[in-house]
Amino acid sequence: MSFVVQLTINGLIAGSVYALVASGFSLIYSTNRFMHFAHGISVVVASYILYTLFSIAQIPFFLSILPTLFLSALFGFFVYLLVYSPLQSRNASNVVLLIASIGVLILFQNVLQAVYGANVKTINLLETNKGIEIFGASVTHLQLVIIFFSLFLFIFFNFFMRKTRLGKEMRAIADNKELSRIVGINDRLIAGASFVIGSFFAGIAGIFIGLEYNLFPTMGTDLIIKGFTGAVIGGVGSVPGAIIGAYILGLAENYGIAFLPSGFKDAISFVLLFIFLLFKPSGLLGIRRNGE
């Protein structure tokens, strides 16, 4: 019993982290219609910014958070402005944007490695890692914060998308770009805004990941694959779908290693990704794109 509870809790923690990555990725996809694979590196850049501010510069934690979020939003926006926007202006295909995006991912992964070195970094905010017990399963305070804060964030974000003008415009662009432009929505502005908000989410993910896991430059690839797989399971163009998909992935991975050697944990997500791409590319809640 406690074993199952532990796996479920571990799955929820992983799922929350994946969902934080997937939600930003999916938001950007829904308004831009291309795969911002470099979203993974936005998350890692945020973690390293927090590491620099908090662990190196010794700035108090709560004062480090705001600049971290601000800079990661700025990072995403600049990637959009300098790479994607010019490519979109010359009507580059999705494949070209995807390749450019993988290029950006590899570029900054190696910039981080050149600056900080390849070795693992840790942010020691919480000295003790003593957990509490729930039905015989142990969970740390930080992990509880991750799970509940993510849930709160997603509920708030859902409210934002449904009730605010910007949120409604984003959904309109995602639903029908041509029609939205005709009624006067500035699609470029919305695209930029979704990069800012999506990368802000990446910043939040980066903070939690920095606190919970060890940091290393190449983790961006792993993170975006998990986030992307979650998004594909739920439906890439649907943010709620991506969030649900990410939780499904987190749980599937953790239940899966009850039956498989733990080395296959990553393989579970690759196989799920492959299966969904082949048999249900629109995902559980997604909308089909034209021509696919």
Place this chain on the structure above:
Amino acid sequence: MILLFVVHVLILISIYILLAVSLNLVLGYTGRVNLGHVALFGIGAYTSALLYINGIPFVIAFLASGFFAGFSGFVLIFATKRLKGDYYALATLGFSFIVYSLLLNLTSITRGPLGIAGIKKPELFGFAITNNFSYLTFSSIIVLISVFIIWRIVSSPFGILLGAMRDDETALKVLGKDTKMLKYKAMGISAFFAGISGSLFAHYISFIDPGTFTISEIILVLTIVIVGGIASTKGSIVASAIIVVIPELLRFLPLPGGIAGPMRQILYSIILIVLLLYKPRGLFGRIELE
């Protein structure tokens, strides 16, 4: 000393020429971005290394690397036949991650993260290749023959059909051509040569591990293909030389240790991004990636 270094670079160039030209065959002539190409390269490298270490004659190990990679490529294209564009690209990327985690986890076959060390240079018909000079001769001959075959293929009626399919698949279907079969064949041939180049790589470097065949490597090969130009065999050859030589020159700069590795990746990715932005046709390309 300098001579040995030049030979080393030339061998690497010859291997990357074959890898890039074979990628350009699917990418340029079927218009599909195969991000699993490096995984096929890895399959070839592992196949050849494992067979040769277990006492199988080199010729058989070498051909097996091509055929096994070709078969894997066939499975990949068959599985992904319904996907297009970025979805196809990502499915092939997913394939490369699956191959990576199989190489990492099937420890009883692949020795997992330890990799395979001490892969010997080949012995062919009683003639042993012992130094880098003879290996350069060997790899050059293989690459020349392979590139010649690929060049014949793309300039044959089959190659013209491939180009036509890339430009307008529906029109070709209307003319009664089996476009699916065309894609399968192109992919099979491309994967075969990717496997062979993997074998050349493994026996030269003498050590392979799953980390050799990752997403960074895909960026490298894609950069070569895009620098040279889509659907240009000549371009891929020239670009292989440029892209392999540039970072080797970094060695002569006084960079602190640990920076050189990231620097070459930084260079590749900047070249790739700048090219996509400002010169998407590369040096010799006639068409853009769609």
